[in-house]
Amino acid sequence: MIENLENKKVSAKSTLRVKDYFLTNEEFDLVPHSQYGFLKTQPQPKNLDRYYESENYISHTDSQKNWFDKLYQFLKNYNIRYKLNLLPKDTKTILDFGCGTGEFLAHAQKRNLTVFGIEPNPTALKIAQTKLGNNKIRDIGIEEISEQFDVITLWHVLEHIPDLENFIPELISKLKPDGKLFIAVPNYQSYDASFYKNHWAAYDVPRHLWHFSPNSMQRLFSDFGMKIEKTYPLWLDSYYVSLLSEKYKKSQQPLGLLRAIVIGTISNLRGIRSKNYSSVIYEIGKK
Template identity: 55%
Template sequence: MENVSRGTYLENPSKEGFSGIKKLELKDYFLTGEDFELYEDSETGVLYTLPQPIETLGKYYESKNYISHTDGKKSIFERFYQIAKAINLNEKLKLIDKISSGKKILDYGCGVGDYLEMMQKNGYEVLGMEPNDSARRIAQTKIGINNVVSTQIEQIKDKFDVITLWHVLEHIPNLNEVISHLKNHLNENGILIIAVPNHESYDAKYYGKYWAAYDVPRHLWHFSEKSMRKLFDKFGMKIENVSPMKLDSFYVSLLSEKYKGNKLGFLNAIRIGLKSNNQAKKTGEYSSLIYTIKIKS
């Protein structure tokens, strides 16, 4: 495989310092059709997208079809997403009620605010961060204008009992810097909860370059459980628990069938989603995983 030096990696303005070998050639099937490549970092095993168009990244989100920035329910994908979101919201509440000893939550990349709205109604003190203007405005109507901000995390003085990133970490350009700030904004015994796609899942391997959760270049980083453990170990943090997001295999498979050009791929998407979850019962390699992370004592 082709080797990539740190010098070549200067295509990425964030200069995260990763270097490794080429793993896969991909396209932006969602929006532009542009070509991208995945490389594997030699130290952590994290996969990263090249090139990373940091200065122009916003244009890759400029679509009315980008579901996490809307409350749309028109297309089959939007309807499935909203159903899955509603189910997942209840699971998130159960998880946090179970593991958190405090009520102060920061949601980093809160989207349109449904999760924070639910947490607020259940007695939590909430703050959301969302850079996208349209998504932030929607979230502010749900939980209050002062409870959703666009500011950078280093500008926030408070510390939190729980910080959550629901399918957000893969989007962040300055990965190392943000992880460091997240750690510094946790209270003593605070919990960091991160959900990300898992490229070691069966559906990822089945769809290959068409796997919708690669979503280049919006997804700048791509994780497995092994690479997540190595990455957070660098910051003196430990993954204490890993749990699945079982509905993601179906949604991702449905989109992947679309990217393959299979207009009648609904049934196959269901089949692959079921098979992925069934295999993951033995391997633990679900399509998306939730990591519960604490600072090492």
């Protein structure tokens, strides 16, 4: 199991200093974890909720106010269909932890799956409940669920969870014996991450508390009796993240847009060989 995740196993040397470009402009350090190889955001604020308090935090809304919002919603809908097609054919029940505005579950329900979602953000929760009903989307802890599911999904959620060492066993306990986890997280070892360095938008400190790579995910879940069975790329994430990174760099347009397309394409092409895509979906089963 994870031992002393908060201190002893974390190196004191910062890999990178990164700014919260989205909201506060505060700076944070990314520190390597010597046991597992992921990076930890330090310091981790005690009041994390205030770092989500913005109407511009797009994953908590269905906003289409401008072209950037519309692009995000288009990419989201494409990715939802892509994700659903990855699920085992015999899937009947699904829990989406951190379900946001519920769009993934709404599509899953249309495919006759029995769905349940957990969402702590009040704005996103209200939108999701409007789509699916108060009984299917709730703001509760994973430990409060009594059912088990064929599939549990976390789409860009694990990096937000403060207490991994207690959360992961609870998550696994909600799987049926042959159930699967599908977890998508950014990959700090991708080409676009190495290109943009401290401007890489997927660091998203301090909302992202942990920064994973394929190897660190394997090592982490192995300690909980799980194994990564398959990985899948999220092809469009490299373009979206590169475009947002160019925005954080205050790049002039249209040069920034063109460079984001080039970097996103290079990242995907390199990922075909290395498997270090900008974002990776992990299909995880019990050993």
